[in-house]
Amino acid sequence: MDESQSRDFIRQVIDEDLKTGKYDGRVHTRFPPEPNGYLHLGSAKAIWVNYGIADEYGGKFNLRFDDTNPIAEEKEFIDSIVEDVKWLGADFEDRLLFSSDYFQQMYDYAIDLIKKGKAYVCDLNAEDMKEYRGDYNTPGKNSPNRERSVEENLDLFERMKKGEFPDGSKTLRAKIDMTHPNMNMRDPPMYRILHATHPHSGDEWCIYPIYDWAHGLEDSIEGITHSLCSIEFENHRPLYDWFLDELDIYHPQQIEFARMNVSYTIMSKRFLKELVTKELVNGWDDPRMPTICGMRRRGYTPEAVKEFCYRAGIAKKANIIAFELLEACVRDDLNKKASRVMGVLDPLKIVIDNFPEGEIDMLDAINNPEDPDAGSRQVPFTREIFIERADFMEEPVKKFFRLAPGREVRLRYAYLLTCNDIIKNDAGDVVELHCSVDLDSRGGNAPDGRKVKATIHWVSATESIDTEIRLYDRLFTVENPMGEKDHDYKEFINPDSFKTLAGCKVEPAVKDLEHGDTVQFERTGYFCVDPDSTDGNIIFNRTVGLRDSWARMQKGK
RNA sequence: AGUCCCGUGGUGUAGCGGUUAUCAUGCUUGCCUUUGGAGCAAGCGACAGCGGUUCAAAUCCGCUCGGGACUACCA
Numbered sequence: 120m121d122e123s124q125s126r127d128f129i130r131q132v133i134d135e136d137l138k139t140g141k142y143d144g145r146v147h148t149r150f151p152p153e154p155n156g157y158l159h160l161g162s163a164k165a166i167w168v169n170y171g172i173a174d175e176y177g178g179k180f181n182l183r184f185d186d187t188n189p190i191a192e193e194k195e196f197i198d199s200i201v202e203d204v205k206w207l208g209a210d211f212e213d214r215l216l217f218s219s220d221y222f223q224q225m226y227d228y229a230i231d232l233i234k235k236g237k238a239y240v241c242d243l244n245a246e247d248m249k250e251y252r253g254d255y256n257t258p259g260k261n262s263p264n265r266e267r268s269v270e271e272n273l274d275l276f277e278r279m280k281k282g283e284f285p286d287g288s289k290t291l292r293a294k295i296d297m298t299h300p301n302m303n304m305r306d307p308p309m310y311r312i313l314h315a316t317h318p319h320s321g322d323e324w325c326i327y328p329i330y331d332w333a334h335g336l337e338d339s340i341e342g343i344t345h346s347l348c349s350i351e352f353e354n355h356r357p358l359y360d361w362f363l364d365e366l367d368i369y370h371p372q373q374i375e376f377a378r379m380n381v382s383y384t385i386m387s388k389r390f391l392k393e394l395v396t397k398e399l400v401n402g403w404d405d406p407r408m409p410t411i412c413g414m415r416r417r418g419y420t421p422e423a424v425k426e427f428c429y430r431a432g433i434a435k436k437a438n439i440i441a442f443e444l445l446e447a448c449v450r451d452d453l454n455k456k457a458s459r460v461m462g463v464l465d466p467l468k469i470v471i472d473n474f475p476e477g478e479i480d481m482l483d484a485i486n487n488p489e490d491p492d493a494g495s496r497q498v499p500f501t502r503e504i505f506i507e508r509a510d511f512m513e514e515p516v517k518k519f520f521r522l523a524p525g526r527e528v529r530l531r532y533a534y535l536l537t538c539n540d541i542i543k544n545d546a547g548d549v550v551e552l553h554c555s556v557d558l559d560s561r562g563g564n565a566p567d568g569r570k571v572k573a574t575i576h577w578v579s580a581t582e583s584i585d586t587e588i589r590l591y592d593r594l595f596t597v598e599n600p601m602g603e604k605d606h607d608y609k610e611f612i613n614p615d616s617f618k619t620l621a622g623c624k625v626e627p628a629v630k631d632l633e634h635g636d637t638v639q640f641e642r643t644g645y646f647c648v649d650p651d652s653t654d655g656n657i658i659f660n661r662t663v664g665l666r667d668s669w670a671r672m673q674k675g676k
Numbered sequence: 677a678g679u680c681c682c683g684u685g686g687u688g689u690a691g692c693g694g695u696u697a698u699c700a701u702g703c704u705u706g707c708c709u710u711u712g713g714a715g716c717a718a719g720c721g722a723c724a725g726c727g728g729u730u731c732a733a734a735u736c737c738g739c740u741c742g743g744g745a746c747u748a749c750c751a
Contacts, residue, residue, distance in 0.1 A: 311749035
């Protein structure tokens with residue numbers, strides 16, 4: 120640990136606990152997802168808070184499925200969550216754990232509590248229980264069954280477990296205080312009857328523990344020291360503590376921090392699911408989705424996601440982290456790692472009149488200026504090439520210093536090129552340029568040292584590969600889609616968030632790439648090979664564009 | 677309305693009684709450049725308000741204002 124670094128409030132608590140020897144110097148955290156959906160950026164944050172802290176202090180980290188509600192949970196989600204946690208880089212070693220493995224122990228603890236007169240079987244149905252609970256302003260009323268004898272409670276609870284009663288007919292409840300100002304303390308249910316097959320424990324149980332009862336026990340059983348969770352559990356902490364205290368068992372400390380929101384996206388599992396089921400996106404792994412699998416498909420790296428979670432920080436204040444920060448982290452990481460190639464998204468044909476027909480000139484190109492070990496490759500240059508349509512302007516505006524009639528630019532790693540003629544179609548669109556090249560400038564250096572203002576990318580017209588490119592933009596048009604009271608978040612879906620470009624031209628080096636590989640198209644952005652690609656048809660996803668000060672200058676006007 | 681939590685540049689974040697109020701992102705400008713990328717340099721921009729304690733308050737106390745969480749047999 121670097122003591123000179125600023126410490127968030129959780130690390131400060133842990134520092135103090137270490138100093139006082141509260142947990143014998145141990146640090147043990149956990150990530151407790153319910154297997155009822157896919158992990159997303161918010162989950163990544165929770166993982167990096169928990170795993171990051173354990174790792175930093177030389178402690179342990181558990182992946183624990185909080186699988187106490189068989190109605191909502193599926194094997195599919197268990198598998199995807201394990202995959203995503205591993206991909207993110209959180210190492211739970213051999214501790215892939217399931218709450219459902221503790222059901223017997225929890226049951227035994229419940230019997231302890233009944234024997235202590237602190238829990239009772241209640242016959243109220245859901246509707247009546249709600250009625251009896253009162254609300255924020257009015258105190259609740261005691262259940263008619265609150266004073267049942269310990270013997271009767273023990274008997275009833277055992278029969279609940281044996282399956283003698285139908286779903287919803289009885290619950291086991293903690294006996295606390297129906298007038299408590301904290302609603303969570305108004306005799307909260309601990310068990311409900313649910314005759315359902317569980318994805319991990321099968322049909323072994325027909326009573327299932329409820330979160331508040333289960334979670335502290337799980338933490339206690341695993342020897343967790345610091346149970347880090349989000350703010351909405353703050354009001355549950357008194358109950359977390361109450362159960363552990365009444366049982367008089369090992370007592371971890373729950374600490375809450377603010378969940379992370381990110382601008383222009385949403386982080387709710389429920390609504391993410393709605394986007395998928397209503398086909399507003401193309402599945403959970405749509406590259407626009409903030410899901411882990413979506414970001415993976417988009418080409419975001421686990422290192423970038425981790426860095427983002429760290430830069431976002433930890434505090435208790437409600438927050439919306441700028442999406443731009445995520446993009447900055449992705450660019451930072453990819454800049455160091457991604458090989459460069461040239462790709463033309465919107466091709467404009469150029470014929471170089473003074474370059475021999477049929478000749479293929481193989482030119483050296485550096486793979487990654489940021490990484491000398493990445494080596495170099497050869498790029499074929501021919502008489503006919505493509506450049507980016509946006510790199511030519513018939514009537515160049517001020518500060519545009521790329522190609523224009525009579526103007527010279529550098530073709531990256533190739534030759535200095537001058538535009539001589541423009542060919543237009545009947546509609547007046549520029550369809551082709553006739554240019555010439557300074558044959559003494561091979562490699563891109565001016566023989567007389569003359570300055571050339573711009574360097575543009577290009578691709579051979581005959582020796583390039585045709586690809587499809589998918590462009591993604593922010594999923595929503597507003598920073599906080601959930602924040603508009605009178606509007607449904609779906610109204611803000613960005614109609615331009617997904618575009619497909621066909622007929623893009625990329626240099627031949629990309630044919631060796633595999634699914635998921637990322638490259639930088641020079642001057643354009645980072646692109647990764649989509650799993651939809653086949654041998655004859657490479658499809659690229661744009662992960663993120665390069666910073667483009669020209670584009671910003673234009674937008675500012 | 678009740679309980680709990682939280683207010684530092686546009687967005688996040690540090691600060692723990694004395695600082696030119698940190699860092700990142702963002703934006704602006706300059707340098708450099710065979711990516712208008714990267715890098716480098718400079719700049720812009722904040723302590724919610726009001727009282728109090730103190731020689732000294734972003735830091736401690738009180739009030740006001742503002743924001744968030746919570747009324748599932750979900751987690």
